[in-house]
Amino acid sequence: MASSRHFMLRSYNYYSSGVAAYPRKVAPLSSVSLQSPRLCYSHCCNGAVHSAEVELEQQQQQQQHQQRHLRSPDLVALEYADLNLSYKLDLGHVRIRQHVNPLSSSFSVPAQVPEWNHVFRDPTLPLMVDIGCGSGRFLLWLAKRNSKVKNYLGLDIRQKLAKRAEIWVKDLALDNIHFMFANATNSFKQLVASYHGPLMLVSILCPDPHFKKRHHKRRVLQKPLAVAIVDHLMPGGQVFIQSDVLEVALDMRNQFDEFDVLKHIDPSNPTLLCDNEGWLLSNPLGIRTEREIHAELEGARIYRRMYQKQM
Numbered sequence: 227m228a229s230s231r232h233f234m235l236r237s238y239n240y241y242s243s244g245v246a247a248y249p250r251k252v253a254p255l256s257s258v259s260l261q262s263p264r265l266c267y268s269h270c271c272n273g274a275v276h277s278a279e280v281e282l283e284q285q286q287q288q289q290q291h292q293q294r295h296l297r298s299p300d301l302v303a304l305e306y307a308d309l310n311l312s313y314k315l316d317l318g319h320v321r322i323r324q325h326v327n328p329l330s331s332s333f334s335v336p337a338q339v340p341e342w343n344h345v346f347r348d349p350t351l352p353l354m355v356d357i358g359c360g361s362g363r364f365l366l367w368l369a370k371r372n373s374k375v376k377n378y379l380g381l382d383i384r385q386k387l388a389k390r391a392e393i394w395v396k397d398l399a400l401d402n403i404h405f406m407f408a409n410a411t412n413s414f415k416q417l418v419a420s421y422h423g424p425l426m427l428v429s430i431l432c433p434d435p436h437f438k439k440r441h442h443k444r445r446v447l448q449k450p451l452a453v454a455i456v457d458h459l460m461p462g463g464q465v466f467i468q469s470d471v472l473e474v475a476l477d478m479r480n481q482f483d484e485f486d487v488l489k490h491i492d493p494s495n496p497t498l499l500c501d502n503e504g505w506l507l508s509n510p511l512g513i514r515t516e517r518e519i520h521a522e523l524e525g526a527r528i529y530r531r532m533y534q535k536q537m
């Protein structure tokens with residue numbers, strides 16, 4: 227037990243530094259061209275088919291080798307490659323901290339509610355809020371794909387991450403996404419209560435685990451936040467949680483299971499299957515978060531639940 231926790235701690239530390247480092251741009255694997263065997267055949271005289279097969283095999287081996295040796299930041303860059311983001315941003319000299327204590331006095335003041343019509347083109351669209359959004363690339367990916375139909379709000383307690391994400395929003399000229407430096411635990415309620423449209427989806431994805439028992443109170447999902455999420459969710463709205471740390475996933479699950487008005491999604495949606503323990507077998511959003519990519523690279527399992535508020 228002690229050693230697996232030790233592994234997790236190391237893994238989380240490694241991950242955090244991976245987030246702070248800006249990944250290099252790498253070409254998507256799909257762009258690595260595999261030469262057609264027929265093309266090769268036309269250039270050959272003797273043993274042409276054999277040579278084509280050998281060449282194809284070599285290319286495939288090269289591709290597998292390339293995949294095996296990709297590091298986590300490279301995989302993250304690949305996942306979001308079509309966003310084409312710039313990493314040469316001037317964010318000043320303050321480093322992005324790996325961890326913060328959300329209970330420290332510097333995070334005790336709730337974030338100011340923005341003028342929603344300044345940050346969204348249409349502030350009445352259904353809203354998704356990602357709590358602890360990290361770099362925000364996951365949310366940017368979704369916002370780009372649903373630009374006319376949904377708004378997206380990313381909250382993170384690390385100011386530099388929110389600042390960089392907002393620069394990317396401008397670069398991509400998106401008008402349906404906004405990032406805020408906010409302690410979600412004490413800011414979420416006022417933000418969603420003032421929003422002009424319905425709250426359709428709230429996600430808490432791979433939150434900081436704060437392993438030590440005496441630090442559990444630092445975890446982002448505390449009872450008042452869970453109540454605020456469920457209260458403000460529109461009928462039919464959804465809550466998506468996930469973690470690669472079973473204990474953290476169970477902590478969130480136990481909190482949301484308590485609400486009679488929430489039902490897990492699998493009985494009403496046959497495309498979303500669960501294992502025997504009630505964890506979703508796949509990611510329902512079609513895009514992975516950075517922590518998720520890193521954890522899967524290390525062979526970890528992701529524990530997911532998706533709830534729906536009853537009509």
Ligand SMILES: C[S@@+](CC[C@H](N)C(=O)[O-])C[C@H]1O[C@@H](n2cnc3c(N)ncnc32)[C@H](O)[C@@H]1O
Nearest residue numbers: 328358360382383409410431432434515516517
């Ligand atoms: C482990 S990272 C996961 C980031 C992203 N969701 C992912 O899956 O890649 C957790 C994030 O939650 C943020 N965070 C922690 N406590 C928070 C709080 N009280 N309010 C807002 N964000 C918080 C951290 O700054 C960090 O970016």
